Amino acid sequence: MALEDELSCTVCTEFFRDPVLLGCGHSFCRQCINLHWAVSSFRRCYICQQVSPQEPVSNLSLRNTCESYLREKNTRTESSGGHECSKHGEVIRLFCQTDGKAICVTCKKQEHNGHKTQLLQQAVKQHKGKLKAEIRPAEKTLLSLQNGTALDNKISKYIQSQTQMTERTIRTEFEKLHQFLRQEEESRISALNEEKKEKGDKIERRIQDGIMSLSDRVKEVEEQIEDDDITFLKNYESIQNRAKYTLPDAELSSKTLIDVPKHLGNLKYQVWEKMKDICPYYPVILNPNTSLPDFSVSDDLTSVTSCLFQQDKHNPFPQHRNCVVLGSVGYTDGTHTWEIEVGNNQYWSLGVCLGSVETSDVYTLTPAKGFWGIRRFGSLFELMNAQISRLKTKGNLEVVRVKLDYRCDEKGRYWYVRFFDAGNDYLIAEFNAVPGSKLFPFVIPEDLSAPLRIVPANITLTVEQKLPFLERHLVIIMICLCFVMALMFLILAWLIERHNR
CATH class of the missing domain: 2.60.120.920 (SPRY domain)
Structure with missing residues (x-):
């Protein structure tokens, strides 16, 4: 059986008829490989799918081997009488189409009388033809998968296209967000630097004013010290008062420093709130x-x-x-x-x-x-x-x-x-x-x-305000107080009535 497999064409599964040899080394029946190429867009080997640009050449050695083997097989079959019917001992030469069984002539006359029969070789040929016809759609599907023309191949390519397009869109949208964040960052840092310059310049002006005032005072005292003794002693108290003079203490407050809460308070929330303008919400997204x-x-x-x-x-x-x-x-x-x-x-x-x-x-x-x-x-x-x-x-x-x-x-x-x-x-x-x-x-x-x-939907941001306990439960507390007062009033009325009795 192994030798018969080697001498059989992989396309038609029968012994080689006019075998030809491809460049890849595989052999097929000339008619089989031509039919295979007729339904394919490329001249590929049926087994290894290697392209064969050259015309196939006749494989004379394989043809001779097949012919010799068939002659020997026919001789053995004739000498042994072929397959024999186990019941009548006759050579099986017929096929019953009604029952789907291989039979001998005696079987046809007895058990299969009136059934539709045909020669065994003819039945085998017809059944092999049916199998080839039934496997042809699978061969076409296989070929379309190999050539990339099947639906699954198209879906795979479309998925790749969808991925590339979606990735480009994601990057574009995130670039818009990055650009907004960069602009917002620069705007807030610019506002911080403006406040720094404003308050720094104010402090610098006060320092320069203090330097000028104290310099003039020191220079004036030094000049008066150099006066003659009588004048110096005469003006001593006045000079002393001038020497003791210093700048008044600056009125410092938290407003003198950078207003850090203005720049950092709820920073991420405020930025997120401003992003609503460039991030609309759509209640329906199309597929x-x-x-x-x-x-x-x-x-x-x-x-x-x-x-x-x-x-x-x-x-x-x-x-x-x-x-x-x-x-x-x-x-x-x-x-x-x-x-x-x-x-x-x-x-x-x-x-x-x-x-x-x-x-x-x-x-x-x-x-x-x-x-x-x-x-x-x-x-x-x-x-x-x-x-x-x-x-x-x-x-x-x-x-x-x-x-x-x-x-x-x-x-x-x-x-x-x-x-x-x-x-x-x-x-x-x-x-x-x-x-x-x-x-x-x-x-x-x-x-x-x-x-x-x-149309994008309008989104409203709300911040939950937690009220004190009394404000949150004021209604319940008032109801309870009214209930307690009514109960006390009923008890008091009952006591008064009982006392009067």
């Missing part, structure tokens, strides 16, 4: 993995635009036909509000949908298909339901507010979905009793080069 190739999602994942041409790097996963771009987070409970800037776009759709629509093909966007939303079609505003109901708006609708409320009452668990004109807080449409499943925001941009944008 670019749900976007079609002809959609462009912004780097910060807050806007999407319909483009005329497909993007260079698009998602290899097949998307549904509705061009839906989903939010990255789904909601299962609570209250959620977000606003979408539609501007002057004439064609768009938005709302909420079930997460299952990401991998499904939905032709109509209705509640029955898992969509609850509104759309604009030219000058018409429509509710996305089975009847496509018309909607009324006040003024020009530029920003749509979506409010999602999860409710639990006697009706059960459900969502209450409402749509408002954010400009005047006018209720446009609502859906009640939406099934209590996981809902995702969605948008569909249809105007070319006109984006739909998520």
